[in-house]
Amino acid sequence: MSVKKTSEPTIFIIFGGTGDLNARKLAPALYNLYLDGWLPKQFSIIGTGRTKLTDEQFRTNLLDGINQFSRSGKTTKAKWEDFSKNIYYQVSDAKDAETYKEFGKRIDAHNAEWNTKANVIYYLAVAPEFFPIIASNISKAKLAEDPEKARIVIEKPFGHDLESAKELNKLLAGIFDEKQIYRIDHYLGKETVQNIMAFRFANSILEPIWNRNYIEHVQISVTEQLGVQDRGPYYEGSGALRDMIQNHLLQLLCFVAMETPISFSADEVRDRKVDVLRAMRKFTPDDVRTSAVRGQYGSGWIEGQEVPGYRQESNVNPDSNTETFAAIKFFVDNWRWHGVPFYVRTGKRMHQSASTISIQFRDVPHLVFPKEATESWQQNRLIISIQPEMSIRLQVQAKRPGIDMILNTVDMVFDYKGTYTSEAPEAYETLLLDTMNGDQTLFMRGDQVEEAWDLIMPILSTWEAKKSLNFPNYSADSWGPEIAEALIARDGYHWFTLPVTNKEKKK
Template sequence: MNTQLKSQPTVFVIFGGTGDLNARKLAPALYNLYLEGWLPEQFALIGTGRTKLTDEEFQGRMLNDINEFSRTGKVAEDKWAAFGPHIHYQAADVQNAETYRDFGKLIKKFEKEWQGPANVIYYLAVAPNFFPIIAENLAKAGLTEDADRTRIVIEKPFGHDLESAKELNALLARIFEEKQIYRIDHYLGKETVQNIMAFRFANAIMEPLWNRDHIEHVQISVTESLGVGERTGYYDGSGALRDMIQNHLLQLLCIVAMEPPVRFTAEEVRDRKVDVLRAMRRFTPETVREQAVRGQYGAGWLEGQKVPGYREEPGANPQSNTETFAAVKFFVDNWRWQGVPFYLRTGKRLHRSASVITIQFKDVPHLVFSPETVETMRQNRLIISIQPEMSIRLQVQAKRPGVDMMLNTVDMVFDYKGTYQTQAPEAYETLLLDVMLGDQTLFMRADQVEEAWDLVMPILTSWQNRISQNFPNYSADSWGPEDAEALVAKDGFHWLTLPLNGKK
C-alpha cells in the first residue's frame, strides 16, 4: 500500500462515463484498485454523459458492469456498500462551456468535505473529435490552472495523421504542461510488456546478446480472430496501420530496441524510446512497395461458423479500400541494430488471437554435430507471449534421452500462472494507478507520438493514393495475404507462431 498515495484526495472525472470503455475497462479497473487498497481514502468518481441519470442509477450501471467485466468476479455486498457511495454522475453536454462550471462546483464541494485540495484526473473516454473541445472548455472554466494537481488522460487514436497529431499536441501544450498529459496506450500496461524491460535490464546474460552480432531478426505479431463487426464506422477511417502499428506495435518495437536507460525514470525511458523512432529508416514510395503489405479479409469459415467479409460487415463500404491486415519490415539504423529487420504484423479474422514478440538469434558459428544428429534442430529463439498466455520462453537445443546423440529443441519457460498464485492486474489498473502517482513512464510523450506518425505517413499516403485491385485478398481463419509470407520469405525467414498452450 502506497502511504503517499493514500493521503492524496483524488477526483476522477470520466467523460464518456456511460460508454463502453468505462463499462468494460475503467470501472472494473478502479474497483479492483479499491479492493487492493490502492485508491486514496478520500476519492470520488464522477461519470459524465448526455443521458440524464441520478447518482443511484449510475451506481447501479457501474455495479452491473463490474459484475460482468471485473477479473475479481461478482462484487461482495459489503465492498459495494463502501465503494458505491464514492460514485457520482453529472449530466453534461461537453460542447457547452457552461456545463463545465458544474464540475468545478462538485470538485470544490468534495474539497470542502475533505478539508484540503484534491488531485483531479480528467479521463477522455470519448470520440477523438471531442478531445480538443473538452480540453478547451476545461480551460475556459478555470479547471486546468493547478499544474501540480490536474491531469488529463487521452485515449488513442491521438490524431488521424502527422498533421492532426501536431495540432492536438499544440492545443494541449497551450492549456497543460507536458507533465499533466497522459496519452494512454493500454498495451504498455500489460504485465508481460513491462517485464520485457525487467528481463533485459535486470539480467546480465541478456545485454551482451541483445544486438546485431547475435540477433538475426525480430518479429512482433498482434493477430485477432475477430472481425470488425459493428465498428466499421470507426474502422473504415482508420485501418490496421493506424489502429495498431502506429501505436501498439511500434511501442513494443521501441521497448525491444531501446538502449539501456541511465535510471528507470519516466523521462529517461521515454528519451530512449524516442531515440529508437528517430533512428528508424524512413520509407520512400519504392520501399513502401517492397517492405509493406496490406490485406482485407473476405468471407470464410471460423470455428464452424460462416463469417462475412469486411465489405459485407454492417455499415461497411462495398468498395472499401481500408486494410484489415498490415505487415511492415522496419530497420533501426544505429550501431546496435544496423541491418537487423523488424517484422511487424497485425490483422483481423486471422487464424488465432495472439500477441507475440519473437527474437530469433543467429546460427551457431560452427556446428560440430553430424547432420543426422541435428535433424530437428532450430535456431535459438526468445519468445515473449503477451496474450492469450503470459510467458517468456527461451528455445534452446538439448540432447534427446537415449543412447545416441540426437538434439531436440526444448523450452526454458517462465509463465505467470505457473510461477505466481496471484492474478496479474489488468493493463488499465496499472495505468490508472500510474496516473494517480504522476508516473508517466508508460505513457507517450508529444515528440514520441509525432515521430511514430512521421514514420508511417509515407505508407499511409501510398496506400490512400493507390487503390488496391485485389481486395479482399485473404479469407477468414487464414494467416493473412500471400504477400505477407513473401515479405519475410524473400529474406529467408517465415512468420513464427506460438503453439497453443506452448505445446508443439
C-alpha cells in the same frame, strides 16, 4: 509502474461516463484497485454525459458492468456499498463550457470536505473529435489551473495523421504542461509488456548479446480472430496501420530496441524510446512497395461458424479500400541494430488471437554434430508471449534422451501462472494507478506520437492514394495474405506462431 501503496486524494471526472469503455474497463479497474487497497481513502468518481441519470441509476449501470467484466468476479454487498458511495453523476454537454462550472463546484465541495486539495483526473473516454472541445472547455472553466493537481487522460488515436497529431499536441500544450497529459495506450499496461524492461535491464547476461552481432531478426505479431464487429464506421477511417502499428506495435518495438536508460524515471525511459523512433529508417516509395504489405479479409469459417468478409460488415463501404491486415519490415539504423530487420504484422479475422515477440539469434558458426543428429535443428529463439499465454521462453537445442546423439529444440519457460499465485492486474488498473501517482513512464509523450506518425506517413499516403485491386486477399481464419509470407520469405525466414494449448483456447 507504481511502487507507492496508496495515492493522494483523487477525483476522477470521466467524460463518456455512460459509454462502453467506462462500463467494460474503467469502472472494473477502479473497483479492483479499491479491493486491492490501492485507492486513497478519499476518492470520488464523477461520470458525465448528456443522458439524464441520478447518482443511483449511474451506480447501478456501473455495477452491471463491474459484475460482468471485472477480473475479481461479482461484487459483494458490503464492498460495493463502501465503494459506490464515492460515485456520482453529473449531466453535462461536452460542447457547452457553462455546464463545466458544475464540475468546479463538485471539486470545491470535495476539497472542503476532505480539508485538502485533491488531484483531479479528467478522463476523456469519448470519440477523438471531442478531445479538442473538452480540453478547451476545461480551460475556459478554469479547471486546470494547478499543474501539480490537474491531469488529463486521452485514449488513442492521438490524431488521424501527422498534421492532426501536431494540431492536437499544440492545442493540449496551450492548456496543460506535458507532465499533466497522459496519452494512454492500454497495451503498455500489460504485465508482460512491462516485464520486457525488467527482463532486459535487470539481467546482466542479456546485454552482451542484445545487438546485431547475436540477433538475426525480430518479429512482433499481434493477431485477432475477431472482425471489426460494430466498429465499422471507426475502422473505415482507420485501418490496421493507424489502429495498431502506429501505436501498439511501434511501442513494443521500442521496448525491444531501446538503449539502457540511466534511471527508471518517466522522461529518461521515454527519451530512449524516442531515440529508437528517430533512428528508424524512413520509407521511400520503393521501400513501401517492397517492405510493406496490406490485406483485407474475405468471408470464411471460424470455429465452425461462417463469418462475413470485411466489405460485408455493417456500416462498411462495399468497395472499401481499408486494410484489415498490415505487415511491415522496419530497420533501426543505429550502432546496436544496424542491418537487423524488425518484422511487424497485425490483422483481424486471423487464425488465432495472439500477441508475441520473437527474437531469433544467429546460428552457431560451425556445426559440430553429424547431420543425422540435427534433423530438427533450429536457431535459438527468445519468445515473449503477451497473450493469451503470459510467458517468456528461450528455445535452445538439447540432447534427446537415448543412446544416440539426437538433438531437438526444448523450451526454458517462465510462465506467470506457473510462477505466481496472485492474479496479474488488468492493464487499465496499472495505468490508472500510475495516473493517480503522476507516473508517466508507460504513457506516450507528444514527440513520441509525432515521430511514430512521421515514420508511417509514406506508407499511409501511398496506400490511400492507390486503391488495392486484389482486396479481399485473405480468407477469415487464415494467417493473412500470401504476399505477407513472401515479405519475410525473401529474407530466408518465416512468420513465427506460438501453438495455443487447449487450456488457453477455452478462455
